[in-house]
């Protein structure tokens with residue numbers, strides 16, 4: 352096993368997958384380090400969602416390697432539930448919070464989900480749990496709205512609440528799909544700060560089309576196109592790459 356495999360949190364090497372003969376991923380190689388925040392950009396159909404599907408076990412690769420946690424775990428041998436348990440959380444584009452519950456209860460439910468049904472039946476909230484919920488509320492900027500029904504939150508706040516629910520499961524890697532679509536400019540700017548804070552204690556991979564937001568993140572950017580990496584580096588490096596301009600930014 353190579354040094355890159357053992358030092359990385361997530362290691363994809365030569366991953367390919369086809370749907371009806373169409374190569375959605377074409378020998379994709381992609382590495383995320385522990386504690387790294389990484390931005391992914393790329394045109395529609397580039398394979399961004401398919402890559403997330405491979406990591407979370409929703410889709411199986413036709414070929415290639417997918418390792419987690421310093422090469423210890425072969426994700427291609429695990430199902431979706433096992434991968435979630437291993438510490439990979441995924442936030443889809445549309446928020447899916449429990450609208451008729453309060454913000455606090457949404458987080459409490461997420462904390463309980465980690466414990467399983469039996470433990471939850473005989474469970475009362477410990478002071479440690481309360482402290483953790485309060486900490487998450489601070490992180491996702493919702494302390495002042497903790498007793499509000501989730502239905503009454505703004506779209507951006509619902510996105511933050513769902514990120515908080517994922518944090519309650521203590522993922523080592525958080526995958527976030529287009530979090531700022533539909534957010535106000537202020538919420539978008541705040542989301543960049545929030546994700547940078549979250550990435551202090553875990554790795555985060557965020558897919559976005561909003562280039563202002565990507566610039567605010569100030570992290571390494573990977574541009575995908577036609578199922579493989581077109582360019583990777585700082586936002587200035589990637590956005591000045593001729594292939595990126597032709598395939599994505601200049602369109």
Ligand SMILES: Nc1ncnc2c1ncn2[C@@H]1O[C@H](COP(=O)(O)OP(=O)(O)OP(=O)(O)O)[C@@H](O)[C@H]1O
Nearest residue numbers: 370371374375393394395396397398399400401402
């Ligand atoms: N389950 C599937 N069956 C058939 N084709 C699929 C399937 N999933 C993805 N594809 C195709 O694979 C290609 C890559 O799609 P993918 O959704 O990964 O791109 P994307 O980069 O996430 O695009 P977007 O920015 O539009 O979300 C697309 O052409 C898509 O139509």
